[in-house]
Amino acid sequence: MKKKLILESGEVFHGTGFGAEQETAGEVVFNTGMTGYQELISDPSYCGQIVCMTYPLIGNYGINRDDYESIEPAIKGLIVKELCDLPSNFRTQITLDELFKKKNLSGISGIDTRRLTRILRSKGVTKGKIVNTDVDEKAVIEELKATNFPTNQVEQVSTKTSYASPGRGFKVVLVDFGSKLGIIRELSQRNCDIIVVSHDTTAEEILLMDPDGIMLSNGPGDPEDNAEALVMIQKLLGKVPIFGICLGHQLIGLACGAKTYKLKFGHRGGNHPVLDLEKNKVAITSQNHGYAIDQESLKNTDLVETHIALNDRTNEGVKHKIHPCFSVQYHPEASPGPEDANYLFDDFITLMEDFKK
Numbered sequence: 444m445k446k447k448l449i450l451e452s453g454e455v456f457h458g459t460g461f462g463a464e465q466e467t468a469g470e471v472v473f474n475t476g477m478t479g480y481q482e483l484i485s486d487p488s489y490c491g492q493i494v495c496m497t498y499p500l501i502g503n504y505g506i507n508r509d510d511y512e513s514i515e516p517a518i519k520g521l522i523v524k525e526l527c528d529l530p531s532n533f534r535t536q537i538t539l540d541e542l543f544k545k546k547n548l549s550g551i552s553g554i555d556t557r558r559l560t561r562i563l564r565s566k567g568v569t570k571g572k573i574v575n576t577d578v579d580e581k582a583v584i585e586e587l588k589a590t591n592f593p594t595n596q597v598e599q600v601s602t603k604t605s606y607a608s609p610g611r612g613f614k615v616v617l618v619d620f621g622s623k624l625g626i627i628r629e630l631s632q633r634n635c636d637i638i639v640v641s642h643d644t645t646a647e648e649i650l651l652m653d654p655d656g657i658m659l660s661n662g663p664g665d666p667e668d669n670a671e672a673l674v675m676i677q678k679l680l681g682k683v684p685i686f687g688i689c690l691g692h693q694l695i696g697l698a699c700g701a702k703t704y705k706l707k708f709g710h711r712g713g714n715h716p717v718l719d720l721e722k723n724k725v726a727i728t729s730q731n732h733g734y735a736i737d738q739e740s741l742k743n744t745d746l747v748e749t750h751i752a753l754n755d756r757t758n759e760g761v762k763h764k765i766h767p768c769f770s771v772q773y774h775p776e777a778s779p780g781p782e783d784a785n786y787l788f789d790d791f792i793t794l795m796e797d798f799k800k
């Protein structure tokens with residue numbers, strides 16, 4: 444079915460719809476990954492977003508049983524150049540189109556994703572809507588201009604009830620702000636006894652579980668929309684070792700008095716070089732973030748910068764000067780992408796070991 448993508452900034456792209464037939468609107472961002480579309484689609488951090496894939500052929504290895512990062516996708520839509528509906532992969536169960544139909548997700552193919560990406564890079568990420576070709580474009584542009592992003596995206600994706608992933612090692616409370624399953628996999632591979640709790644769990648409730656460590660997960664939206672979590676973090680600092688990833692990293696920054704800001708078009712892909720300032724080594728990292736910690740504001744806190752992005756020198760990691768607490772903006776669990784930074788999970792285990800001594 445013929446469809447079109449309309450951007451708040453007025454550009455219109457014509458293409459072919461796939462998946463569900465309904466309209467869909469959201470923040471249009473781009474991801475430069477060549478593979479990993481199944482993990483991307485199911486990463487709760489993309490809640491509310493329509494993702495443009497810069498790699499031109501998407502769907503060519505299908506959808507399999509294992510590579511989901513959450514049970515229910517939170518993505519609002521997908522924009523591709525060429526949709527492959529004849530996947531070739533021994534693990535394939537269904538096609539990307541079949542998944543989108545099953546999950547009631549809308550996509551559009553046949554789009555000049557290079558031109559769209561150049562617009563997003565020059566104008567910044569923008570709201571957009573995938574609609575039928577007969578829809579009035581001016582009305583959609585006005586509607587997009589009047590639309591504000593929801594401020595409860597973490598609440599939409601966080602678990603409503605606690606659940607366990609048992610292990611014989613350190614007890615880790617994972618605060619789920621929209622966690623990727625890859626984080627649970629990495630902690631489980633290190634024998635951690637994991638309890639996953641909702642984003643609004645209090646510090647008192649967490650301390651009652653007597654954890655050896657706290658994992659603050661990735662998640663969608665503006666980090667400043669999570670005031671409750673900052674209070675929880677401030678109360679836990681110094682009492683239990685803390686490791687934060689992506690949104691968790693930004694929340695640690697805010698809890699310690701730093702500021703965050705919105706990047707023009709964000710970092711989303713699997714080839715972002717990050718320099719570990721302490722180890723003086725570069726990791727090629729998996730990234731998906733639209734906000735960052737303001738480096739200038741770190742000067743007024745007890746945090747020190749530990750990692751920077753080599754493409755644009757923005758902050759990619761901090762650690763606390765006094766308390767056992769560190770975090771990174773990128774994704775050491777990969778899923779998808781390179782696993783160069785996987786060592787950070789071992790650093791977390793060491794932090795818990797040292798704290799117990």
Ligand SMILES: NC(=O)CC[C@H](N)C(=O)O
Nearest residue numbers: 488661662689690733734
């Ligand atoms: N993957 C994440 O945790 C993203 C964090 C935050 N929502 C951002 O866009 O920067």
